[in-house]
Amino acid sequence: MRKHLTLLAVLVLSSVLAFAQTKLITGRVTDQQGQPVPFSTIRVKGTKKGVSADADGNYSIRASIGETLIVSGAGIELKEATVGAGSVDITVARKNASLTEVVVVGYGVQKKSDVIGNIASVKGAAIADNPVQSFDAALGGKAAGVQITSANGVVNNPPVFRIRGTNSISLSSYPLIVIDGVPTFTGDVSMSDAAANPLASINPADIESLDVLKDAAATAIYGSRAANGVVIITTKRGKRGKTKVTYSGWVGQTKATRLWKTLNADQYMMIKNEGVANKPGATAKFLPTNGPDGKEINTDWKDLVYRTGISHSHALTVSGGNEATTYFISAGYTKQNGIVVKNSFERKNFRFSIDHKVSNVFSLGAQAGYSNEINLAATSTGSLPGQAYSTGGLGRIALILPPNIAARNNDGTYNTNGAAIGPMNNVNPGISYYNPLVLIENNHTSTENNHIQANAYLQLKPIPDVTLKTVYGVDYLLSDNDFFSTPLNGDGYPGGEAINSNLTYKRWIWTSTGQYDHIFADKHTVGLLVGTEQQYTTQLGYGIDRTNVTDPFFTNGQGGFADNVPATVSGNTNGLRTENYLVSGFGRLNYDFDKRYFVSGSFRRDGYSAFAPGHKYGNFWSASVAYDIAKESFFTNSGIGKVINTLRLRGSYGTTGNISGIGDFDSYSFYGTGLYNSNPALNFTNSGNSNLTWETSKKTDIGLQFSLLNDVISGDVAWYRNNIDGLIIKVTQAGSTGIPGLQIPTNIGTMYNKGFEVTLNARPVTSKNFRWTTSLNVTYNKNMVTSLAPGLNNILYTTSGLEQTSITMPGYSIGTLYLYPTQGVDPATGHRIFLNGAGEQIEYGHETASWTYVKSGAAASKINPAKDKRPLFNVIPKYYGGFENTFRYGSFDLGILATYEFGFYVYNGTQASIRDNRFWNSSVDVLRRWTHAGQITDIPKIVYGDNISNGSANPISENAQKGDFIKLRNVSLGYALPAKMLGRIGINNARVYVSGQNLLVITKYKGPDPETSTNGNDTQGQGVDRNSVANGRVFTVGLNVGF
Amino acid sequence: MKKYIYQLVILSGLALAAGSCSKAKLNPSSSTGLSDASVFQTKGRIANQVNGLYAAVRSGQFMGGRVPIYNDIRGENFINETGNGVTGLLIWNFTVGGGDTYINNTWNAAYLCINQCNLFLDGMEATGNKVVGDDLAKKYNAEAKFVRALAYYNLLQLYATPYTKDNGASPGLPLRLKGIKGSGFSNLARSTVAEVYNQIISDLNDAESGLPADYGDDATNVVHAHVNTAIALKTRVYLSMGNYDNVITEASKIVPAAAPFKAPSGVANALVSDLGTVFTSYMTAESIFSLPYTGAAEAPAGQSQLGSYYLPPKDYSSQGSGEYSLNAATGVITDANWKATDVRRNYIFTDTKGKKWWTKFSSPSPYLDWVPILRYSEVMLSLAEARTRKANAVDAQAVALLNAVRQRSDATTTFAPASATELINDILQERNIEFLGEGLRSIDIIRLQQTFPAKGAAVAVAPTSQNYMFPAPSSETAVNTLW
Secondary structure, three states: OHHHHHHHHHHHHHHHHHHHOOEEEEEEEEEOOOOEOOOOEEEEOOOOOEEEOOOOOEEEEEEOOOOEEEEEOOOEOOEEEEOOOOOOOEEEOEOOHHHHOEEEEOOEEEEHHHOOOOEEEEEHHHOOOOOOOOHHHHOOOOOOOEEEEOOOOOOOOOOEEEEOOOOOOOOOOOOEEEEOOEEOOOOOOOOOOOOOOHHHHOOHHHEEEEEEEOOHHHHHHHHHHOOOOEEEEEEOOOOOEEEEEEEEEEEEEEEEOOOOOEOOHHHHHHHHHHHHHHOOOOOOEOOOOEOOOOOEOOOOHHHHHEOOEEEEEEEEEEEEEOOOEEEEEEEEEEEEEOOEOOOEEEEEEEEEEEEEEOOOOEEEEEEEEEEEEEEEEOOOOOOOOOOOOOOOOHHHHHHHOOOOOOOEOOOOOEOEEOOEEOOOOOEOOOOOOOOHHHHHHHOEEEEEEEEEEEEEEEEEOOOOOEEEEEEEEEEEEEEEEEEEEOOOOHHHOOOOEEEEEEEEEEEEEEEEEEEEEEEEOOOEEEEEEEEEEEEEEEEEEEEEEEEEEOOOOOOOOOOOEEEEEEOOEOOEOOOEEEEEEEEEEEEEEEEEEOOOEEEEEEEEEEEEOOOOOOOOEEEEEEEEEEEEHHHOHHHHOOOHHHHEEEEEEEEEEEEEEEOOOOOOOOOOOEEEEEEEOOEEEEEEEEOOOOOOOOEEEEEEEEEEEEEEOOOOEEEEEEEEEEEEEEEEEEEEOOHHHOOHHHEEEEEEEEEEEEEEEEEEEEEEEEOOOEEEEEEEEEEEEEEEEEEOEOOEOOEEEEEOOOEEEEEEOOOOOOOEEEEEOEEEEOOOOOOEEEEOOOOOEEEEEOOOOEEEEOOOOOEOOOOOHHHHOEEEEOOOOOEEEEEEEEEEEOOEEEEEEEEEEEOOEEEEHHHHHOOOOOOOOOEHHHHHEOOOOOOOOOEOOOOOOOOOOOOOOOOEHHHEEEOOEEEEEEEEEEEEOOHHHHHHOOOOEEEEEEEEEEEEEEEOOOOOOOOOOOOOOOOOOOOEEOOOOOOEEEEEEEEEEEO | OHHHHHHHHHHHHHHHHHHOOOHHHHOOOOOOOEEOOOOOOOHHHHHHHHHHHHHHHOOOOOOOOHHHHHHHHOOOOEEEOOOOHHHOHHHHOOOOOOOOHHHHHHHHHHHHHHHHHHHHHHHHHHHHHHHHOHHHHHHHHHHHHHHHHHHHHHHHHHHOOOHHHHOOOOEOOOOOOOOOOOOOOOOOOOOEHHHHHHHHHHHHHHHHHHOOOOOOOHHHHHHOOOHHHHHHHHHHHHHHHOOHHHHHHHHHHHOOOOOOOEOOOOOOOEOOOOHHHHHOOOOOOOEEEEEOOOOHHHOOOOOOOHHHHHOOOOOOOOOOOOOEEEOOOOOHHHOOOOOOOOHHHHHEEEOOOOOEEEOOOOOOOOOOOOEEEEEHHHHHHHHHHHHHHHHOOOOHHHHHHHHHHHHHHOOOOOOOOOOHHHHHHHHHHHHHHHOOOOOOHHHHHHHOOOOEOOEOOEOOEOOOOHHHOOOOOHHHHOOOOOO
8 A cells, every 4th residue: 555655656746747847828819800719729739738728718738838839620720839938829810701600500500601591690699788678679680681670669569570571461471480499489479468579588698699591492491381481599508618607787768759749738729629610510619728737738648658668687697518518507687668658578587508418429408498578568559460549559549639638637536538538628529538547557468478498409429420319399388468457447447357368388399300411532521411300389278358346446357346258369259279280301411512512402391280181291392502613723723713712603492381370270160059049059160171281482592602802891692582372362252152251261372572682791990909890781572462362353451450551462562552542732722632543633621521523623422442542552661671880999899780671651540640630639740731722731621520631531642651761770889898907806808888779760751660560460461550659769788797 | 339329229219209290189179169070970969060050040140130120121011210221221221232241141141051051961961860860860851951941942032033923933042952161162053943942842841751740848849840840831932932732732731621720730839829928938839930049148149139120219118229110101000900909009119209119029138039930820821812812712711710810819800801802912911910020021022023112211112123132142243153
C-alpha cells in the first residue's frame, strides 16, 4: 500500500513539474465583425491537447509561449495563432455564411447551401423583445411572401397571416404552425369577448428560429395541410458549456393613435338640429344638459373607452450542459394592458428541454412548455369577427354616442333608459345604444388558456450515416370562458346573463423518421428521409348559459340564476365533441453532384379521418432542381466570378393540400333527434358529401439566389404560381332534392395566386466601430378566382351578418369590395349621387325619402343590390414587404423596421357610421356639409335620420379608400453596457434599449389605420374596417442581461 | 455492439408501432349525431325514424302550420291585419312571387319530408326490414308511404294545376321516389299532375294494406296512420281528382249507410257528439289524423302557429299575433243560415272594436293546439257530395250525412234540399263552416275550379289567372335545369 502511495506522489509531482513549463492561456474567438464564435475547437499544434470554446467564444488552455494554437469549427476557416505573453484573442474568418448556415426543413435540418426549397428564416432574436402577445404578430415585414395584418388593437387577437396570398375561399388560409415538431392550434379559440390566440402560449423570447416554408419543394412533405405554407418554430435548447443565465424584460405603454375626431356637444347639437330642421315631420330635438358642475355636458366617449395601457414582460432562462447532457429552462411572466379599458393579456410560462447522449449511438431528450394565459375584457370591443354591429361594441359607441349626454346622472347614478343609455334633455333621439360605463364597470368576459406542449424523443445512430428517431408529442389546450352581462344595462338587461364554457383541444402526434446521409466518391451527396406519422386530435366543449339572476350579487355562472340552457359551443347547441386523425407516410430524397447540381424529391401519403371511405387517402409530392453556377470552374475563373460569389438557379413543382376548416364529419350524413308526441324521433338533418376531399394546391417556384462582393450584397428572387383546384364551395341543390339546408360542400372551385418575391441584403459598412446592415423585401402577389360552381356566379360576403361588403366571383380577386358606385354630392341639391346599374346618375333626398334622376329630376327606382352594386375594388395588397436597417456603433445599436403595403383598397365602414344622420355623433368631416345651392363639397346635406346618403345602411364607393401605407413598425435603440464594469458585478453582458412600435404611418387612408380587418382572418371579408378599435402605438424600455 | 442491436430492434419496433395506422381512428363515428349508416341498425332507431317522418310532415313550414294557414287565407274567410309579408300577406292577396322566402320554405320543407320518407323506404329495403321483422316492416313501410302521399298531395294543392282542370295533364311536380344524400340530383323534370296523383293513390293503397287496423291507444290512433287514416286521405285525394266513384268506394269503407256514423272496422272513428273536444282534448274518435304539439319542447316554430295567426292580439283570454281576422263582410260568417245557436259560432270572438276573430285554436303561446288533418266529419261530407254528384239527384244518404254534421252543432236546423244542386251547395257550405281554419278552403275552391272571391283589399282570382296557384319556387327553378 505504502509503495503505491509513493508511486502516486511521484506521479503527481512529476505531472506538476511537467505542467510548470506551460501556463494557462485564456482568450476569445471572434469573427471579423467581432462577434463571438461559439464552441470552436482550440488545439495546441503538434499535441493532442484540445478544448472547446464556450457559447461566447471564451476558452482556456494550457500551452507554452511560442506554441501554436489551431482554431477550427463548423462554419469557420482554420486559423493559427501563436501563444504570447498575454491572453490570446483569435479572430477567425467565417466561411461563406450561406454555405454554413443551417435551415430547419420539414422533419430535419439542412445546410442552407443544400436547400432547394424556398424557405425564409427569421432568427428568434429578431422578434424576442417585441411587445406582442404572440410571435406571429411580430413577423410582419420580416420575410418575403409573408403578410401579417394586425387586425386591431384588441390584445391577443390573432393577426391575419398569409403566405403568398389567400389560398382558400371556404377553408382557412392560415399557415400550418409546427412548434418543435408538433402542429399546434391556430385561430381565435375564445368563446368570450376577449380574443385568445393560442400561439401566445409561446414566449417569443424562447424561440430560436422561425422558418417559413413557402414553395412545394419545402412544404409538400407536410402534404394535406401545407397549402397555406408552413411555419416551423424551433424553441431554444441548451448548449454545451458553462451554465448561462439570462434575464430579459421590458416595460412599456400603449396608446391609441390617429383616432377619429368627433364633434363636441355644441357642434353635435348644431348639426343634429340642422338635420331635424331639414327633415319634415322630424320630432327629435337636441338640447344641452348641465352636468353636476353646472356646465353643459360635453363628453368625449373615447376618453371612457381608450386608455394608456401599461405592459411589462420578464423572462429568465438558464441553460448549459456538458458533453453528454444539455438543458434549457425558462420562465416568463407578462402582463399587457391594451388600449381599450380593461382589455388585457397575462401569461405565465415555463419551458424546459433536456438532451442527453447516452452513447455515441443512443441519445434521447424531452421538452415541455406550459403556459397559463388570461385574456380579459370588460365587454365587447366590437372589433372581433362578427361583432362590428354589436349594440355595445366599444369601438363604435366610443364614436357615435351623443357628446351632450353623460354616463352618469347628476346624482351619480348610471344614466340608463332600459337597456340603452338615457337621452337626458334630448327629445326623441331614439338612442338604442348602451351606456359603456355600465358595461365597463359591471360586465366581464375572459378566456383563460392552459396550454401544454411537450414531446420526447429517442434517437439512434447505429452507423455514422444513419439516424433513426422517434418523437412523441402532445399539445393540450384547455380553454375556460367566463362571461357576465349585467342586468343593469346592455345585452343582459333586465335579467342578467352568465355563460361559462370549457373548450378542450387535445392532440398527440407520433413521428418516426430514418435519415441516411452519405457522400459517395467525394462528389455524390445523397440524403434520404423516410418517416411515418400519426396525429390524433379531439375537441370537447360544453357549458351553461344562465339567465335571470336571482340577486344582483351574483356575477358568474355558478351563482344564482333562474334559467339554464346549455351554452352553444362552436354553433352546437348541446356542446361539441369531435375528433380527427391523420396517418401518414413520407419520404424525401436529396442528391447533389459536387454541390453544383441538386435534385430533390419529396412524397407524402396522408389518410384523413374526415373523409369518407374510398376518399381518405391522398398523395402529395414535389420535385425540385437547383444549379449552382458560381461553383463551376468556368465561372469562378472568369472575371465575373470574382464579383459574384453565389449564383444559383432553382425550380420546384409539387402539390399540397388544405384541410384546415373542414368539419370532422363533413363527409358523413347525420340524423338528429327530436320529439313527436313526446316520443323520440330521428330526422335527417345533415347531408354530407361522401366525395369530399382536400383542396389541392399546385405550386411552381422558380428562383435565383445570388451574392456579390464577398457577400456584401446578397439576395433572392423568386417567381411563383399556385393553382388551387377543388376549392370547397357550398353548392346549392334544388329544393326538391330534400337535402337538409340544400347546400353541400363540394370540391369544385378554382383560383390562383401568382407573383414574385425579391429579397436584398447588404452590409454597406462593416468597419470595426461601425456596422450597417440593410435588408429589403418586396412581394408582388396577384390573386384571381377563376371558377366557382356551375350556375353559381358569385358568393356574397356579409360583414358581421349585416352588410354585404364583398363579393367573390370569377375574374376578380377574392373578396372584392361590392359597393354602390357614388359620384359625390349634387351641388344643386346637396344630395348624394349614385350611379345605377344602367349607368344613370340618380340621387337620394332623405327629406322625402325619394330617388330622382340627377338630370331630369324625374322619379327614379331606388337602389337595388342585384342591379346596382358592382365589384369595384381589390382588397388584397399587390405589393407588400419590409425594409430593415441595423446600425451598430461602438456599444450602440439601432434597428429600424418599416413595413409597407400597396395596391389595395379598404372599405372604411366606420366613416359611414360617423356620417350617419340619426342621433349618432359624427366626425368633424360633417362640418363641411352642403348647406347652400352651388356649394361643392363631399358631405351631403344633413337631413335627420338619413342613413343612406352616407353609406351607413348600404355600402357606397365613397367610403372605399386606398389603403396604401408605409409604417414605421419598429425602432429600437440599444446600448451594451461596458463589459469591464459588468464583470465586477458578475454579469457577462447587458444591454438596455428603448423601442417604439407603430410610430408613424404614411397613408392617405382616413381611418386610424389601413392595416385592419374587421372580419379577422376570414378569406372573403378582408379590407373591411367597420367600427373596430385601432392599433395602438407602443413604447418600451428594456433590459437584456447575461450572467 | 450487441447492445446497439438491441437498441436498434427496440427503436424499429417503436417505429413500426408508430407507423401502424389505427383503422378505428381513421373511421370515427360521431358520438353526438347518429350517422345515416347507423339509423337502421336497431329496432328502436327505426321506430324513432318513423316518428321522425311524422315530425317532418309536422314542420311549421309545412302541414304543422303554414300549409293549413295558406289554404285558409287564400279563401274568402279571413282578412289580413298586419300587412306582414312574413305571415302570408302576399299569399293572402295572391301577389306572391317565385322568389318569396316563404313559398320556398314550404316547398323545401315538403321535399325534406318526402326525401326522408324515400331514404326510410330505401333503408328499410336494404337492411331495416330484416332488423325489425316482417310485421313491423310492413307497418313502418306503410306509414312512410302514407306520409309521402300526404306530402305530395298537399304540394299539388298549392304548386300545381288542379287535376280537375285537364285531368292531370299539366306538369305537376318532380316526382322523387328514391332517397337523396349528397349532390348531383338537382335535375329532374316534372311528372304530370296525373302521374303524381297515381303515385299518391298507389302509396295510399299500399298504406291501407300495410297499416295496422288499430294501435290500441287513443293517442297513437290519432298521431300515427292506421287503415282508416289511409282510407280517409284517399277520399280527399279522389275528391280533388273529381273521381266520385272512388270517393264513394273509399268513404263507404268507414262510413255506414245509416246512423250512427261510426267506422265499422279498424279504429272506431265516429262523429263525436261534442265538437269542442276535438280541439281541446285532441284524442277523440272523430280525429282520424292530427299533428300533435305536446309540451313546450315540441312547440311549433315562431310565426307558423295556427293560434298566433287567428287569435286576436288583445282582449281575448289567449293572445295571438292577430295576423288574420274573420271577414265580416263577405266571409262564411255572414251566412244567415249558419244560425247563432250553432255551437261553431262560439268560436267567433268580437273584440272591443267590433272586429271578429276565429278562436277554434285557443291555447295560449306557445300555441300547442294540435293541427287537425283528417276528421271523420270530412269523410262524411265527402261521401255525401260524391253520392249526390254521382246520382245527380237528391240522395237520401247524402242528406242524412249532411244533417248529421249540422245537427251535431245546431240541432235546430234540418236540411231538406229540393235539388241536387241545392244539396251540393249545402254540403259545400257545411264544409266551409265545419272546417274553417283547418286548411280545406282553398283545396275545395281549386278542385271545383271556382274563382277565389275578392276580400278586403284583395281582388278576386279566377282559375284562368296566372296566380291561381303558387308560382314555381326559385329554390327549384334556379337549380333544376329540367324544370
